[in-house]
Amino acid sequence: MGYVVALDGTPDKLAAYMITLTPNKYVMLLLINIFLLILGCLMEPTPALLLSYPIFEPVIAAYGIDPLHFGMVICYNLTIGMLTPPVGLGLYVMCPIANVKFDELCEACIPFIIANILALFLITYVPAITTWFPNWLMPGG
Numbered sequence: 554m555g556y557v558v559a560l561d562g563t564p565d566k567l568a569a570y571m572i573t574l575t576p577n578k579y580v581m582l583l584l585i586n587i588f589l590l591i592l593g594c595l596m597e598p599t600p601a602l603l604l605s606y607p608i609f610e611p612v613i614a615a616y617g618i619d620p621l622h623f624g625m626v627i628c629y630n631l632t633i634g635m636l637t638p639p640v641g642l643g644l645y646v647m648c649p650i651a652n653v654k655f656d657e658l659c660e661a662c663i664p665f666i667i668a669n670i671l672a673l674f675l676i677t678y679v680p681a682i683t684t685w686f687p688n689w690l691m692p693g694g
Contacts, residue, residue, distance in 0.1 A: 559607075568611035577618035582626070582677050585609060589627060590670075593634015598644055601631055618680075625683040629676055633669045636662055 573647065575581055592601045607612050613623045635643040638659050676682055 560645075564607040565611065565612060567608045568615075572615050576617060579678065581612065581616055582618070586626070586630060586673065586677060587593045587613070587629075589630035590633060590637075594637045595640055596634070597640065598631035598635060601634070602627065621687055622683050626673070626677050628675050628678050629669075631668065633673060636666055636669070651674040 571584075574584065589601075590603065592605060596604075598621070603623075609623070609627070610620075613620065635641060638644065638655075641659070642656055644655065644662065647653075648658055651658065
């Protein structure tokens with residue numbers, strides 16, 4: 554399926570469409586965050602990353618977003634998805650360990666999900682949070 558999608562040029566077509574939605578890179582980052590949060594709730598992180606990054610790579614290049622920064626944003630989004638139902642892989646792992654029901658665990662995770670979403674917005678809109686250390690290690694790189 555991946556070969557057929559790549560051969561058809563679907564990622565390029567989707568990227569071209571996304572670029573026409575807004576000229577503002579911050580609005581585009583918000584739209585991407587919303588999409589990735591929903592995707593993270595419905596899929597496991599590895600397949601979601603493999604499906605979405607080829608679509609978003611031309612978009613972030615068009616808006617001049619640092620690929621390292623975007624890599625952190627996409628990984629953090631998908632990590633939040635591991636804590637949110639219905640797929641919430643992290644929740645299903647924790648239920649037998651903590652010996653609690655799935656519903657109780659989901660309810661207890663709500664404050665942490667909200668805090669993670671706030672941290673996601675900081676990571677998304679303040680790129681220096683994620684790029685200062687790599688830039689310090691490799692100046693001009």
